[in-house]
Amino acid sequence: MAGLAQWPWRFWYERELGVYKVVPGFTGGASMILGHYAVAMGAKKFAPRTSLGTLIAAAILLDLIWPALVLLGIEIVSVTPGATAANPLTFVSYPWSHSLLMSIVWGLVFAGGYFVARRYEAGAIVLGLLVVSHWVLDGVVHVPDLPLTPWDNVRIGLGLWNSLALTLAVELGLLGMGVWMYLRATSRRGGIGSWGFAAMIGLMLLVFAGAIFGPPPPNASAVAWGGMGQWIAVALAAWVDKHRRANLP
Numbered sequence: 001m002a003g004l005a006q007w008p009w010r011f012w013y014e015r016e017l018g019v020y021k022v023v024p025g026f027t028g029g030a031s032m033i034l035g036h037y038a039v040a041m042g043a044k045k046f047a048p049r050t051s052l053g054t055l056i057a058a059a060i061l062l063d064l065i066w067p068a069l070v071l072l073g074i075e076i077v078s079v080t081p082g083a084t085a086a087n088p089l090t091f092v093s094y095p096w097s098h099s100l101l102m103s104i105v106w107g108l109v110f111a112g113g114y115f116v117a118r119r120y121e122a123g124a125i126v127l128g129l130l131v132v133s134h135w136v137l138d139g140v141v142h143v144p145d146l147p148l149t150p151w152d153n154v155r156i157g158l159g160l161w162n163s164l165a166l167t168l169a170v171e172l173g174l175l176g177m178g179v180w181m182y183l184r185a186t187s188r189r190g191g192i193g194s195w196g197f198a199a200m201i202g203l204m205l206l207v208f209a210g211a212i213f214g215p216p217p218p219n220a221s222a223v224a225w226g227g228m229g230q231w232i233a234v235a236l237a238a239w240v241d242k243h244r245r246a247n248l249p
């Protein structure tokens with residue numbers, strides 16, 4: 001099957017019996033969304049010289065690796081409308097992207113690579129912690145499906161997604177805190193620093209709303225291609241961050 005996704009408006013072309021079906025609109029989300037972005041924004045205070053784009057890449061690294069593994073057939077997700085109140089996905093198997101042990105490994109790799117490239121210790125430490133924070137935050141929202149290692153049978157997950165009200169409260173609450181901390185840790189440098197930032201937050205909210213309230217995605221490949229769209233958030237955040245100055249102590 002050939003697929004193409006545009007993010008966040010994922011027009012999905014599905015070849016079925018020689019017919020291309022176009023499924024427009026937002027489709028269900030891959031993971032916790034706003035919470036990861038929020039933690040990355042909050043982290044700017046502790047690594048002021050690290051770009052927000054890099055901080056966000058670390059916070060969602062597991063979700064950037066995951067779609068590639070799904071498309072390669074190494075990890076499995078299935079679309080089950082109504083799987084939880086807030087998310088239509090069943091994470092059947094994702095030991096390499098989403099086990100606690102591998103999150104630590106990915107964190108060490110990302111932090112190590114960053115340190116080699118930038119020689120900025122605080123940044124490297126914060127980035128490593130952000131990568132692992134993804135597993136912890138996912139553990140709050142997912143139903144028990146997060147493994148500890150790629151090889152064991154334990155599955156972690158507090159199941160916040162079973163409550164739409166709690167999901168909204170936690171995701172939006174975290175985003176509010178993240179925005180507040182990032183704006184305190186930086187000052188605008190020209191207009192893009194303000195309206196670019198506002199546009200980025202607006203886009204995040206749109207994607208979140210689509211994931212929660214939009215129709216479930218047609219199939220696992222559509223989910224994976226949509227997940228790849230998160231690279232756009234990384235690029236957008238890097239661009240916005242260039243137009244803001246870190247308030248160094």
Ligand SMILES: [Zn+2]
Nearest residue numbers: 031062063138
């Ligand atoms: Zn995730």
